[in-house]
Amino acid sequence: MTNSAGKVSNVALSVGIATGVYGISFGALSVTAGFDIWQTIALSVLMFSGGSQFAFVAVGFSDLATAVTSAWLVGVRNGFYALSLAPIIETKGIRKIFAAQLTIDETAAVSTSRHTLEEQRKGFWLTGISVFVFWNLATVIGALLGQQIGDPETFGLDAAAAAALFALVWPRIQKSAGAIIASTAIIASVLFSLVLPSGPPVLLGALCAVVVGFMLNRGKHE
Amino acid sequence: MNSWVAIIAASAAVFSWKYLGHLVPRKFLESKFLQKLAGFLTIALLAGLVGVQTFSGKNPSTGAHEVVFDARFLALIVAMVLLKLRFPFLVIVVAAAATAALLRLAF
Numbered sequence: 001m002t003n004s005a006g007k008v009s010n011v012a013l014s015v016g017i018a019t020g021v022y023g024i025s026f027g028a029l030s031v032t033a034g035f036d037i038w039q040t041i042a043l044s045v046l047m048f049s050g051g052s053q054f055a056f057v058a059v060g061f062s063d064l065a066t067a068v069t070s071a072w073l074v075g076v077r078n079g080f081y082a083l084s085l086a087p088i089i090e091t092k093g094i095r096k097i098f099a100a101q102l103t104i105d106e107t108a109a110v111s112t113s114r115h116t117l118e119e120q121r122k123g124f125w126l127t128g129i130s131v132f133v134f135w136n137l138a139t140v141i142g143a144l145l146g147q148q149i150g151d152p153e154t155f156g157l158d159a160a161a162a163a164a165l166f167a168l169v170w171p172r173i174q175k176s177a178g179a180i181i182a183s184t185a186i187i188a189s190v191l192f193s194l195v196l197p198s199g200p201p202v203l204l205g206a207l208c209a210v211v212v213g214f215m216l217n218r219g220k221h222e
Numbered sequence: 223m224n225s226w227v228a229i230i231a232a233s234a235a236v237f238s239w240k241y242l243g244h245l246v247p248r249k250f251l252e253s254k255f256l257q258k259l260a261g262f263l264t265i266a267l268l269a270g271l272v273g274v275q276t277f278s279g280k281n282p283s284t285g286a287h288e289v290v291f292d293a294r295f296l297a298l299i300v301a302m303v304l305l306k307l308r309f310p311f312l313v314i315v316v317a318a319a320a321t322a323a324l325l326r327l328a329f
Contacts, residue, residue, distance in 0.1 A: 081267070
């Protein structure tokens with residue numbers, strides 16, 4: 001084993017299951033917010049980006065235009081993941097559309113945690129397919145069960161989701177530059193989250209961290 | 223706005239970011255600067271997300287956003303220790319969930 005995270009197919013499956021369980025709570029939340037089961041499924045298949053989906057149904061029927069804007073803002077980060085994934089994936093035509101749809105937190109995280117191009121590519125596709133399957137299955141289950149299911153936080157699933165992402169970033173924060181970027185991002189995002197609704201805090205926090213990253217980088221060359 | 227229209231519009235809006243990122247010409251992506259930028263951004267976005275998922279909370283009486291150190295924080299500490307000890311991915315994720323669940327059960 002060259003990587004503490006283990007075989008890429010196992011990681012893809014684990015991430016799919018861990019994320020999928022959270023899809024149950026999305027399905028339940030969406031029907032509770034008043035969307036019907038088909039609309040709930042459509043959100044998971046078509047939007048396929050957990051953060052945006054939760055933001056959309058949280059605003060929901062109270063203001064549909066704001067719901068669209070919130071989902072859009074929370075989704076910006078996927079575009080940045082695409083920038084680093086595009087040279088690795090190298091797709092054309094219809095495959096580019098599938099690759100784009102699968103460009104989310106989890107696929108970027110697994111891909112970035114691997115060290116060879118082949119593993120990064122494999123990590124992207126396997127994780128994308130795994131998360132897509134489990135996320136959508138879970139959405140259906142959650143939507144059917146609705147409020148009957150308990151709070152996923154009782155089972156610590158919110159902590160599991162955060163730990164999974166953290167474990168995937170881990171190899172990249174072993175060098176001091178990565179650690180400083182990550183710490184800055186954590187602190188800045190949390191501070192922004194005190195005053196702004198979900199979405200922008202993580203973006204703004206990441207931008208602060210990137211500026212710090214470039215400052216460190218310049219110091220090294222001069 | 224009709225709710226189906228909102229769902230399609232929001233999905234298209236979210237997809238547009240994903241697709242735009244993949245459309246940036248290779249020529250640009252080959253620049254050292256953009257490669258660095260994309261690499262830094264990925265780490266920073268994921269770390270920021272972990273931060274918000276772990277430390278952001280709402281005051282139960284006022285509803286105001288605040289920084290909280292609760293079961294999620296301890297679960298992340300457990301994950302970090304297990305990562306240092308090079309435990310497999312799945313063990314780390316399960317241990318973090320178990321830590322948070324047990325702490326919530328106890329308090």
